Amino acid sequence: MTSAPTTRTAPPSTPLTDLAWLGSHAAARLPRDVRLAAGGPLVASIEAEISRLRTLAEGAAGALTLRDQATAREEGVAPAVLEELSESGVEAYALRADGDAASIIGDGRGLLHGFYAVVLGLAGPGSGDWRVHAPAQAIRMLDHWDNMTVHPVMGQVERGYAGGSLFFEDGELREDLTRVEHYARLLAAVGINRVAVNNVNVHAHEATLLTTRVDQVARLAEIFRAQGISVLLSVSFASPVLLGGLETSDPLDAEVQRWWRAAADAVYDRIPDFGGFVIKADSEGQPGPFAYGRDHADGANLLARALAPHGGEVFWRAFVYNHHQDWRDRSTDRARAAHDHFAPLDGRFDDNVIVQVKHGPLDFQTREAVSPVIGAMPRTRLAVELQVTQEYTGQQKHLCYLAPWWRENLAFPFGPREGRGQDSRTVAQLVAGSGQRLGGVVAVSNVGADEFWTGHPLAQANLFALGRLAWDPELSSERILRERSEATFGTDPLVSEVLHEMLAESWQLYESYTAPLGVGFMVRPGHHYGPDVDGYEYTPWGTYHFADRDGIGVDRTVATGTGFAGLYPEPWASRYESVATCPDELLLFFHHVPYTHRLHSGKTVIQHIYDSRADGYEQVLSLRPRWEELAGKVPPALHARVTTLLQEQERSAEEWRDQLRTYFFRASGIPDETGRPIY
Ligand code: GCW
DSSP: OOOOOOOSSOOOOOHHHHHGGGSHHHHHHSEEEEEEEOOSTTHHHHHHHHHHHHHHOOOEEEEEEEEOHHHHHHTTOOHHHHHHHHHTOTTOEEEEEETTEEEEEOSTHHHHHHHHHHHHTOSOOOOSSEEEEOOSOSEEEEEOOEEEEEETTTEEETTOOSSSOSSEETTEEOSOOHHHHHHHHHHHHTTOOEEEOSOSSOOHHHHGGGTTTHHHHHHHHHHHHTTTOEEEEEOOTTHHHHTTOOSOOOTTOHHHHHHHHHHHHHHHHHOTTOOEEEEOOSSTTOOOGGGGTOOHHHHHHHHHHHHGGGTOEEEEEOOOOOSSOOTTOSSOOHHHHHHHHHGGGTTOSOTTEEEEEESSSSSSOSSOOOOGGGGSOTTSEEEEEEEOSOTTTTTTTSOOOOHHHHHHHHTOEEOOOTTTOOOOEEHHHHHHEETTEEOEEEEEOOOOSSTTSSSSGGGHHHHHHHHHHHHOTTSOHHHHHHHHHHHHHOSOHHHHHHHHHHHTTHHHHHHHHSSOTTOOOOBOTTTOOSBOTTTTTTSTTOOOOOOOSSEEOOOOOTTTSOSGGGGSOTTHHHHHHOTTTSOGGGHHHHOOEETTOBOTTSSBHHHHHHHHHHHHHHHHHTHHHHHHTTBTTBOHHHHHHHHHHHHHHHHHHHHHHHHHHHHHHHHHOOOOTTOOOOO
């Protein structure tokens, strides 16, 4: 298993490999006749984009008018439209499309979003009427786990599968930031509005981005600003000691508070629209407030008060758990940890703190329950954290289109909570928030210096989908797939059909040959690629499956297990508590059951394990012949890269199939009723 090489210089620019969905097919959609009647700082960016797209393709028949609100008013656009637009927030735009004539009204970022929506064909067919479009989530952010230097274990991009960092090289900011400019455009085109540029595991060198290296952040901020995106920094909670020479980082210490205020002031001197800080504290070895006997609200509010005078925000991660667990200790449950630490703090966080919660209670698994934290903090601004980089989902070697998974998660309805008198609200609604207390979606980027941006060229679909779902969590994953495929590869029906067939259910396919029924992990420790059923079983990480000769799964019930199931509001607590009502796909997440337990599907657990691993592998074998049909229809280098990766997916899926089938036959002694080979 090798990862894509780190690219030192920007690769030769070709519309498809280098520009993803802002290449020649997007250019061909831009109407030939554009009238831009708007002011504001982002208008120059729209003009630049138009000129660039013109060099790639001739453009479509028709006309596009772009106006700011003042101009639209002067030109007599119906006041009701303008009123709705101004009530819809600073990122909204109004669009009217009629035949081949389109018209957009918006100010600043709103106008930019409208422009890209037309270029990428995102707004749907026009009816001739004005329609106002606004993002469902105020926060639509990507976190980069980029180190400035190559970390001895984690490499330059922690959990990165697309080469080195786009931003940093040899310990400093890259000199040539052309690719960052392209990247900023790609992100803006799908609606991303915030980027955190460095790893949440902040090593000593990277910590200095806050102080002596802040100029490097300022250069990145300048590039992202041109696309309406603000830049944030991951900081170390120990900064006052590490960088300031103080003796403590205690959040209640006055000198520490002064230090953070001065540090924030200095950042804002250089970057007036700086977004704020992202922080991983008391987690996996990162420093935090626990060392001083303080809690996470004390820690978060310390940073929040330093940023508040400037309008900055703190993204405080809820990913806090004991990573020195004793595997013998059956009472500790990592899934409970974020809830145990954070739910009691609801209401204590300052207004500019956003608690950033991983979508599941464990760690970005292919399948796990929804994090109960999201339903338990009604008085806190929240962001749900998704992982675009495919750490546990095939590392950009396997096809795994994650939009269906994210969509399912965002649509999960928390029931009404006792005494709060509110109706069932989805994850998307809960994190969106309301009034001044808005939250959103944060995700770990899958991009690097690789010439296809994402290692696996088809993994670009995940980046695109993340932006789209953060904008509108109700879009269907299939529609997003089509939007991305047409913007990137054009409208050739065979290309669309093959991409759809390969990607649409690739997450379910990946799930079918890896860890079964929500039990998670079973990956090789450390790098997390490939099967290793017992890889984590006796480790301190708290991720166990408890398989023995009789059964498998984690008892998280209230009655006999860790009590985790009881952290959900009804109807979920009861539904998860009982094996009879727990959904099959989460059965082993919540229950320890005998191999002979019968699923709702009618199969026994053991036969399900045998069948889905074998069937999944067979299905993987059907991918390459389909991809072959696109030879000559997509750029040859891209075609070759995908072919090579499909071979690796076949090899790895076969390994998963054989290890899991064999392991569970040896454990259970129960034969596979189909008689397929076991080793
Ligand atoms: O999934 C785990 C990863 C770590 C990561 C951590 C986190 C940045 O294996 O590499 O560290 O999550 O989310 O903080």
